[in-house]
Amino acid sequence: MGADGAPPPGAGAHGFRARATAALGDPQVRANFRRAMDGLMAKRAALFADPAEWRAMRALGASIRARTLARLPELLERLEERCRANGIEVHWAETTAEANEVVLDLLRARGATRVVKGKSMVSEEMHLNDFLEAHGVESLESDLGEYVIQLDGETPSHIIMPAIHKDRQQIARLFGRKIRDAAYSEDVDELTATARRVLRRKFEEADAGISGVNCAVAETGTLVLIENEGNGRMSTHVPPLHVALMGLEKVVERLEDVPPLLSLLTRSATGQLVTTYVNMISGPRSPGEKDGPREVHLVVLDNGRSRIYEDEELAVTLRCIRCGACMNHCPVYTRVGGHAYDAVYPGPIGKVLTPQMEGVDRRHELPHASSLCGACAEVCPVEIPITRLLVRLRAEASTRRVGSTVLGAGGARSGGEALSWRLWKRAFGSPGAYRLVSWLATRLGRLPVPRLGPLRAWTSVRTAPRPARRSLHELAREKGVPDA
């Protein structure tokens, strides 16, 4: 059972493995992701063509994030103080439910019923759209990809390119079905123009704009938002109220920390030197200004982050700047796509983050859904050792360690698995036992055996492994290779 008694989403017929298998059987999903990931990997590689520059930038990015985390509580207090001095109101929320209430209260107090949203993964954690809609507030995603999936009642399949699982034909049919007066077209420019027509009216009419935050600068009280489309600027500059949502780890110490992080972020994410817009917000409309929001609010969300922070090794999870490079380079993500994870954050960083936020007992499948190939950690611009963290979470799921602060620790212990490893230890932990095991394997291993359990899985696309007739131990003895 899950930490809160709910059925674990990672298990059973509806678990990760089942969803992954379904995705693997969909040639469209596989083709869409493969094509997109190949393109993203090539674009990123082109912008990190100088290995020395990459190493130096990455070391700098890691050091900025490490320094931030080392001073996290002070920096958050400083950020709050500077924001308030700038006229930005700061709110704190321990849970997503609290954060939703904060947002709703702000909207209600101003009679706001029409909201436009910039892209925000924190708002996905909060399921904010559903919450607001349920409370009579229209909450419209305005990033084109987010708009597409909201229109189709879906969730993002990638943290940077939320609609990457869809091709233009699917989007054309969706627009034809859902948008009044939309002429059917599979032309990307025409589809984009249709969205522009719908959304510009919404920007004009909106009572409030909600956005995420890419980083927030403690020393100046500045919210930094990057984007290509301009919908983020529309959401943060046109309506009279701007509410920014931020995970508490997004703070940085100083202004000078921002440029290297943005450079690493955009080059890693989409292979861009810079996004079209870098929007640095340090206050609401000032006296004399003719536009800009009259109020700016910042909601700082915990949602399990302070618990992650308590564990010295796992705290590096919070370095993440949400570039998505780990998923772009992940051979598993590339094949199953983002929805198979059934999580706000898919891919490698999601396999680390989700079990920590939702419990390793409920989401124990995720850390295991990796071949530990290390492609993710290799491209991570802030040096998060993702594979090491996956191994750690596997251990946390199966073993309740004294003093563990991991949510659901030990809750996915399987007696059968534990027994298997005890037997393995017996077999490989003593030379005598191993001699027997290897003798049996080499003498009997080539006999036909029923294809059950692991062997059946293995042989679905491969021939069964055939042990040699004699082990290296035997051959080495025979050849007179000394033992000491």
Next chain:
Amino acid sequence: MREGAREAILGRLRAARRGEDGAAPSDFAVVREKRWPEAERLPRLRRLMEAAHAEFLEATGESWPSAVRDLLVEAGARNVMVGAGSAVEARLAEAWSGLPGGPELLRYDRPVEELKGVLFGSVDAGLTTCEGGLAETGSLVVVPTPEEPRLLSLVPPIHLVLLDPATVRDGLWQLLAEPRFANGMPPNALLISGPSKTADIEQTLAYGVHGPKRLVVVVVPGGATPSRGS
């Protein structure tokens, strides 16, 4: 309740502190050293911005009003909006006065609440100055002011920006180290590196998704408002 949230969160973070081991200062050499000789900055900025579909127009302190006018006429723009009280307003008003036809000069002279309909509905182009450019990334530094409001560079389908080549710096890191920013950030500061774009459909680039469809950089050596008689 919410005050409780703040204390609970900060309390947990403080309790978990593990000293300052990770707090070593960062070595910024790799960004500090990204510099370009002055002569290379504008060409680099232009190459990068053109790759992002920005357009460039070369002009002089004297000629830019007519260059802008020609471009707007060619684009079929009915009008162009400038900031009321901005340096470019007076210059354009003077240069265009008495000329027959051509785009109408509109002024952003009221709070947006009174101007939204016009801004979204009928303004074809917006013209602003900028604080300079960045060679590293091919970006314009735009800092909205009471005279040049935020939405001038966002809502009209064409955004024209006057750029003095002498104001092109190295990169964002160098920019933010300048006292102008380091000693207090303006309410809003922007980098703009091209027209609005998206790649959300099949990774195919499309321009003008929400903001300007065209970004035109008007390069004016010496700036938009050269001293009289020079």
Next chain:
Amino acid sequence: MEEVGANGRPGTVYFFGTCLVDLFFPEAGLAGIELLRREGLRVVYPQAQTCCGQPAFNCGYRDEALSVARAQVALFPEPWPVVVPSGSCAGMIRTHYPELFAGEPDEAAARGLAGRVHELTEFLVDVLHVSLVDRGEPVKVTWHASCHAMREAGVAAQPKALLAQLANVELVPLGRERECCGFGGTFSVREPEISAAMVEDKAADVAATGAALVLSGDGGCLLNVGGALERQGSRARPRHVAEFLLERTRGR
């Protein structure tokens, strides 16, 4: 003190065969030993060796991994280099033993071992600076870079440098060379569908090279890719790089 020959080479090395080579590719192990002996080294193969402990370690069963790893650490008491015909197992010992043994009574011994472990091709190139003379017929091969060799052990250029010394060997680059083959130890049985999709793609990429052999320095990848090639009816065969190097240079 470590025995060092006149030319700066060690006089004696240990050979840690790994469990996969022991049971599935013993000829590759023997070839590795021969490649070292041929260079004038005395090779010691402790008969009590079993497995580096990686399977349990990667699954999060640290106690079991430590218990098996501990039995290995005790087998290599002399300060001789330890040569391993697997990037994955060499990476496990080099990268993960220090943390696995942290705070344990034999931590110093484990760290000592981690510091003198070498993947076989790395040892041949970086320490022995071997030169090879190709005595084989012209052949087209491709190289599968194991993830752990590249990313845990830091071995990528060395095997290719050795192959480049072989005049009659044409090395055809493998498409998506840096992408995992889908083995991942227990991953291949815990997530068999995804693993299958990965290895099918890998085998297809291998087949597309037209190479007669796909070479690798890791037994797990060879079992996985080789099994898929065989199932797909591909002409390409898997071969451990040690075995291939010896075959090519031994003469007949």
